[in-house]
Amino acid sequence: MTTTTATDSGTITTTATTNPVLRVAPAPPATAAAYLAAQLAFHADVSDVAAALTAEGDPGFVVVDSRSTASWDQGHLPGALHLPTALIAEQAERLLDKSVPVVTYCWGPGCNGATRAALALAELGFRVKEMLGGFEYWAREGFPYETWEGPARKVPDPLTAPVDAEDCGC
Structure with a gap:
């Protein structure tokens, strides 16, 4: 088995390895830094969103739930705007301010609805x-949410949130 490594200067080296992790070598540091910074420009995690929403003052962004009304009623983030993806083209410019960044969400990691909503908003000129x-x-991380019946909150899942700490430290 061989591993191919590309450097920032364009040099390519190949080394033998049976390690499946290193079968494709890590990117050069500058390439990795650019890629990882880009990921952070496109994504926020639930802990960071929760911290920003509960901090004093304006968080500087609006949260958009892109799911159906039935899903919204089942549970949504406090203060989120309900704007199903199918309605973005006709309603976004009336409901949102293009000077305020938008954070989209859908059901979870197995759903790309937030991606579709973010794309539709980006195509309209929203950040x-x-x-x-x-x-x-x-x-799952135990943050409060709202349902059609009122406020709700689950016990944090120890596989997704720290049990005896304020935050995960990352």
Whole structure:
């Protein structure tokens, strides 16, 4: 088995390896930094969104739930705007301010609805990020949410949130 490594200067080296992790070598540091910075420009995680929404003052963004009304009623982030993806083209410019970044979410990691909503908003000229984990991880991490019946909150899942700490430290 061989591993191919590309450097920032364009040099390519090949080394033998049986390690499946290194079968494709890590990117050069500058390439990795650019890629990872780009990821952060496109995504926010539920913990960061929750911290920003609960901090004092304006968070500087609006959260958009792109799911159906039935899904919204089942549970949504407090303060989120309900704007199903199918309605973005006709309603976004009336409901949102293009000077305010938008964070979209849908059900969870198994759903790309937040991606479709973010794309539709970006095509209309909005600055967007997706909330990684969606509503599923919001609820699993124990953050409060609202349902058609009123406020709700689940016990944090120890596989997704720290049990005895304020935050995960990342």
